[in-house]
Amino acid sequence: MTPHIAAKPGDIAETVLMPGDPYRAKWAAETYLTDAVCINEVRGMLGFTGMWNGNRVTIMGSGMGMPSMSIYANELMKDYGAQTIIRIGSCGGMQDDVKVRDVVLAMTATSTGTPSSTIFREIDYAPVCDFGLLQAAYAASQKRDTPTHVGSIYSSDTFYAERNDLTEQMIRHGVLAVEMEAAELYILAARYKRRALAVMTVSDHIITGESLPSDQRERTFGDMVEIALEAAFA
Ligand SMILES: O=P(O)(O)O[C@H]1O[C@H](CO)[C@@H](O)[C@H]1O
Numbered sequence: 406m407t408p409h410i411a412a413k414p415g416d417i418a419e420t421v422l423m424p425g426d427p428y429r430a431k432w433a434a435e436t437y438l439t440d441a442v443c444i445n446e447v448r449g450m451l452g453f454t455g456m457w458n459g460n461r462v463t464i465m466g467s468g469m470g471m472p473s474m475s476i477y478a479n480e481l482m483k484d485y486g487a488q489t490i491i492r493i494g495s496c497g498g499m500q501d502d503v504k505v506r507d508v509v510l511a512m513t514a515t516s517t518g519t520p521s522s523t524i525f526r527e528i529d530y531a532p533v534c535d536f537g538l539l540q541a542a543y544a545a546s547q548k549r550d551t552p553t554h555v556g557s558i559y560s561s562d563t564f565y566a567e568r569n570d571l572t573e574q575m576i577r578h579g580v581l582a583v584e585m586e587a588a589e590l591y592i593l594a595a596r597y598k599r600r601a602l603a604v605m606t607v608s609d610h611i612i613t614g615e616s617l618p619s620d621q622r623e624r625t626f627g628d629m630v631e632i633a634l635e636a637a638f639a
């Protein structure tokens with residue numbers, strides 16, 4: 406047990422899928438896992454362990470933002486031995502050809518800083534995903550009709566951005582989408598020598614202003630869950 410996770414040692418699988426939303430975790434576990442058991446309810450951060458295609462998987466919320474992701478990813482990697490964490494998130498499209506409901510695979514995540522920034526001092530560290538997971542996720546995506554984009558994303562500290570100039574620079578430099586957790590997840594995976602990837606569905610569009618309702622963000626992003634599961638066990 407840790408301050409934020411009540412699961413017993415062994416209750417959490419080596420492979421963990423993490424949406425920000427704990428109720429997306431519940432939906433994904435009910436939809437894709439067999440014999441799923443709830444392994445955490447502390448602070449409402451629901452987590453479930455079950456089986457997918459003969460493989461043991463945990464699906465657990467990370468909360469919103471990098472400080473929250475940092476707490477859960479640290480405890481999962483350090484105290485529960487998680488070897489692979491795949492974020493299954495929503496994101497805001499930042500390019501004209503990245504449409505709502507498309508899938509984004511994040512090779513790297515830019516930020517203005519993460520909870521880990523202080524240890525890097527003057528280094529502008531470049532967080533990067535696990536290449537094997539990325540390859541496998543891309544292969545899984547190509548078996549589906551949903552358009553999938555691979556490239557860089559922006560891990561922001563704000564959902565309601567006030568700095569339009571930063572958004573403009575991200576768009577100008579080809580950043581595909583904005584979300585709020587991947588950069589810190591990639592940094593922690595590098596530190597603990599584990600595998601990480603962010604697989605996301607576009608829920609909003611920064612240029613067009615489109616926005617899906619909360620029930621769709623919670624329960625309809627199945628392609629990304631399937632891609633993440635296939636990639637984890639490829
Ligand atoms: O849908 P999730 O996985 O929470 O991801 C995105 O949605 C939240 C903001 O609405 C942030 O956590 C952002 O990263």
Ligand SMILES: O=c1cc[nH]c(=O)[nH]1
Binds near residue numbers: 495496608610
């Ligand atoms: O962080 C996020 C997530 C979804 N959509 C956004 O615009 N931002």
